[in-house]
Amino acid sequence: MIEGKLFVVGIGPGSLEDMTIRAHRALENCDVIAGYTVYCDLVRPHFQDKEYISTPMMREEERVKLALEKAASGNRVCLVCSGDAGVYGLAGLAVSMGQDFEGDQIDVEIIPGVTAAISGAALLGAPLIHDFCLVSLSDRLTPWELIEKRLLSAAEADMTIVLYNPESKSRAGYLKKACDILLKTCDGNRVCGVAGEIGRDGEKYQVMTLTELRDYQADMFTTVFIGSAGTRRVGDKMVTPRGYESEK
Amino acid sequence: MIEGKLFVVGIGPGSLEDMTIRAHRALENCDVIAGYTVYCDLVRPHFQDKEYISTPMMREEERVKLALEKAASGNRVCLVCSGDAGVYGLAGLAVSMGQDFEGDQIDVEIIPGVTAAISGAALLGAPLIHDFCLVSLSDRLTPWELIEKRLLSAAEADMTIVLYNPESKSRAGYLKKACDILLKTCDGNRVCGVAGEIGRDGEKYQVMTLTELRDYQADMFTTVFIGSAGTRRVGDKMVTPRGYESEK
Numbered sequence: 001m002i003e004g005k006l007f008v009v010g011i012g013p014g015s016l017e018d019m020t021i022r023a024h025r026a027l028e029n030c031d032v033i034a035g036y037t038v039y040c041d042l043v044r045p046h047f048q049d050k051e052y053i054s055t056p057m058m059r060e061e062e063r064v065k066l067a068l069e070k071a072a073s074g075n076r077v078c079l080v081c082s083g084d085a086g087v088y089g090l091a092g093l094a095v096s097m098g099q100d101f102e103g104d105q106i107d108v109e110i111i112p113g114v115t116a117a118i119s120g121a122a123l124l125g126a127p128l129i130h131d132f133c134l135v136s137l138s139d140r141l142t143p144w145e146l147i148e149k150r151l152l153s154a155a156e157a158d159m160t161i162v163l164y165n166p167e168s169k170s171r172a173g174y175l176k177k178a179c180d181i182l183l184k185t186c187d188g189n190r191v192c193g194v195a196g197e198i199g200r201d202g203e204k205y206q207v208m209t210l211t212e213l214r215d216y217q218a219d220m221f222t223t224v225f226i227g228s229a230g231t232r233r234v235g236d237k238m239v240t241p242r243g244y245e246s247e248k
Numbered sequence: 249m250i251e252g253k254l255f256v257v258g259i260g261p262g263s264l265e266d267m268t269i270r271a272h273r274a275l276e277n278c279d280v281i282a283g284y285t286v287y288c289d290l291v292r293p294h295f296q297d298k299e300y301i302s303t304p305m306m307r308e309e310e311r312v313k314l315a316l317e318k319a320a321s322g323n324r325v326c327l328v329c330s331g332d333a334g335v336y337g338l339a340g341l342a343v344s345m346g347q348d349f350e351g352d353q354i355d356v357e358i359i360p361g362v363t364a365a366i367s368g369a370a371l372l373g374a375p376l377i378h379d380f381c382l383v384s385l386s387d388r389l390t391p392w393e394l395i396e397k398r399l400l401s402a403a404e405a406d407m408t409i410v411l412y413n414p415e416s417k418s419r420a421g422y423l424k425k426a427c428d429i430l431l432k433t434c435d436g437n438r439v440c441g442v443a444g445e446i447g448r449d450g451e452k453y454q455v456m457t458l459t460e461l462r463d464y465q466a467d468m469f470t471t472v473f474i475g476s477a478g479t480r481r482v483g484d485k486m487v488t489p490r491g492y493e494s495e496k
Contacts, residue, residue, distance in 0.1 A: 010366075012268065020362060021272060022265040061494050084366050085374075092374035092487045097494070099482050110370035114268060114360045118258075118332050122358035126333075126340035130390070131398055133381030133407060141491030142378070150379055150405040157401035158394070159381060234347050239340045243389030246309050246345070 004071035006106055008094045010084035010113020013199030014042050018119065023111050027078050034067040035080035043080055064093045068101045083115040088136055088164055117162040120195030120223040123205040125237030127193060127225045132160035132240075137167075137174045148181055155185045160231065160240055163224035175224065179214035182226060186210055191227040193238045194218065207238045252319035254354055256342045258332035258361020261447030262290050266367065271359050275326050282315040283328035291328055312341045316349050332363040336384055336412055365410040368443030368471040371453040373485025375441060375473045380408035380488075385415075385422045396429055403433045408479065408488055411472035423472065427462035430474060434458055439475040441486045442466065455486045 007026045012018035027033065027043060032051045034040075040054035053070065055063045067079040081089035091110045098108040121128045133154045139147060154161045161182075166175040182190075188211035195205045196219070208216065210226065218224060231240040241247035255274045260266035275281065275291060280299045282288075288302040301318065303311045315327040329337035339358045346356040369376045381402045385395060402409045409430075414423040430438075436459035443453045444467075456464065458474065466472060479488040489495035 017270040017273065018268050018360070020260065020266050020268050024269060025265065061492055084362075084370075086366065086369045086376050088377065088490070091370070092377040092490055093492060093494070095373045095485055095487050096482050110374070112266070112362045112366045112370040114332075114362060115366060118334065118360045118363060118366075121334045122332075122339070122360040125343045126358070128334050129336065129340040131381065131383045131395075133379065133402065135379045146406070147379075150407060153401040153405035153407075154381070157398040159398060159401075234344050237343055239343050242336070242340055244309055244341060246341070 004074045004106065005076050006067055006071040006094060006098060006108045007076070007078045007111055008085040008091050008108065009078045009080050009111045010086070010089065010115070011039065011043060011080050011082060012114040013083065013116060013119040015199040016046055018114055018199045020111070020113060023113060026111055029076065030078040031075040032070045032077045033080060034063065034070065034077060036063070039080045039082050042082070060090060060093060064090055064097055067094070068098055068106050071106050072101060072104060084113040085110055086112065087115040087134065116164065116195070116198060116223040119198045120205070120225065123195045123198060123203070124193040124207065124225060125234060126239045127160055127227055127231060128162070129240045129242045130160065130228065132162060134162045134164060136164040137178055138165040138171065151178055151181050152185070155182050158228045160228045161226040163226070165220060166218040166222055166224050168220045175216065175218045176214050179210060182210060183214070186226070190229070191231045191233055191238050193225040194222050196222045198223070207233055207236060252322045252354065253324050254315055254319040254342060254346060254356045255324070255326045255359055256333040256339050256356065257326045257328050257359045258334070258337065258363070259287065259291060259328050259330060260362040261331065261364060261367040263447040264294055266362055266447045268359070268361060271361060274359055277324065278326040279323040280318045280325045281328060282311065282318065282325060284311070287328045287330050290330070308338060308341060312338055312345050315342070316346055316354050319354050320349060320352060332361040333358055334360065335363040335382065364412065364443070364446060364471040367446045368453070368473065371443045371446060371451070372441040372455065372473060373482060374487045375408055375475055375479060376410070377488045377490045378408065378476065380410060382410045382412060384412040385426055386413040386419065399426055399429050400433070403430050406476045408476045409474040411474070413468060414466040414470055414472050416468045423464065423466045424462050427458060430458060431462070434474070438477070439479045439481055439486050441473040442470050443473075444470045446471070455481055455484060
């Protein structure tokens, strides 16, 4: 084991105040901050005296390797991810690659953060009060057939579904495809919601029906919620019941 | 709309540093802290000058009503939940009951926190890197048949599964029952993990097989992770692959 250490830090949705105190302290006490350019830019104003290693989109393995190299040479390194690093983030690569990095083991600690399902749900009311699942619509690393199967299974088991990565420039129309799959078993009036730019400028949320969601223009900063059969509108929010007396 | 306000605050797993900065500030600036006795005791040492309304287990509707009453009389009230208030927490009741509380609307804000799935995953490595679902084994408010259906569907769709409330004194043997259901479609060597007392004294985690999990003595402070087919052991941790080249 060598002297440096890699912290894989979930910074939450984006604003400093949605970060945990532990994440904030790790960033304060480190030598190097590594991450995707956009995430580095979110933390840079608050931690200006650090060395930054920012890398463009994709290239996840390269990003983790650069961070581990800095740790291997004795630095305290924070690899930042938006939301939580363990949910579609870099925690997996960091734990695996750090276990045997060029013959050494690097000490890797994951610092949990508030993922978009949780922060988006807080904006929208309480869609995740009962059993739910997270499904990413990105088929860059996952066959579409598996994504489709997961959507169908979740709908059949009446779980609330949170969709990550609903659309991107190269995956236009994916949210509509997903809604069409869900409409096979769910009513078009199913209560759904979207949250966007959570914790950043332009933060927004909107509750709508599944039919309306089918035509919603999402982007890569949108998180989508499809309620369970019992989810209902409360004012401009959505709430999934837990089963309490007053909810019957 | 009246002057007081209810903040429903997810305090994270338990230690002060796993709370978000926003949650900490809300607790600092409030007049009254309400919640289940155990959660009030977690925050009391750090916020001693507050009025506390702590209530015993169950009685969730009464707890929310007491908090709303305090807000209705002009106070800034924090209703604290462990983890995140929107995941099996009180956010749903608070949003619904606050919408029309004795003829008034009470301003309710949900402050998201790190739920046990996220903090437990960080301890265990990276089990939630790909699609996953949360299922509570508590049948106090949910029919067991629905819980069973959700477990089967999630296993068939090869999602990582996180179990909340795996056991309690009155629900002894529920984790074993759940494992038996999963063993219908999952191999006994499936990589699983447990995390307990996260962020508190006695914090622990352990990676094991599904067969070993069947005989594990869980309690109400245990969070259980059942990996997907691809989840593997890395040292004493568990990692679910995302699909990167180096993971193949």
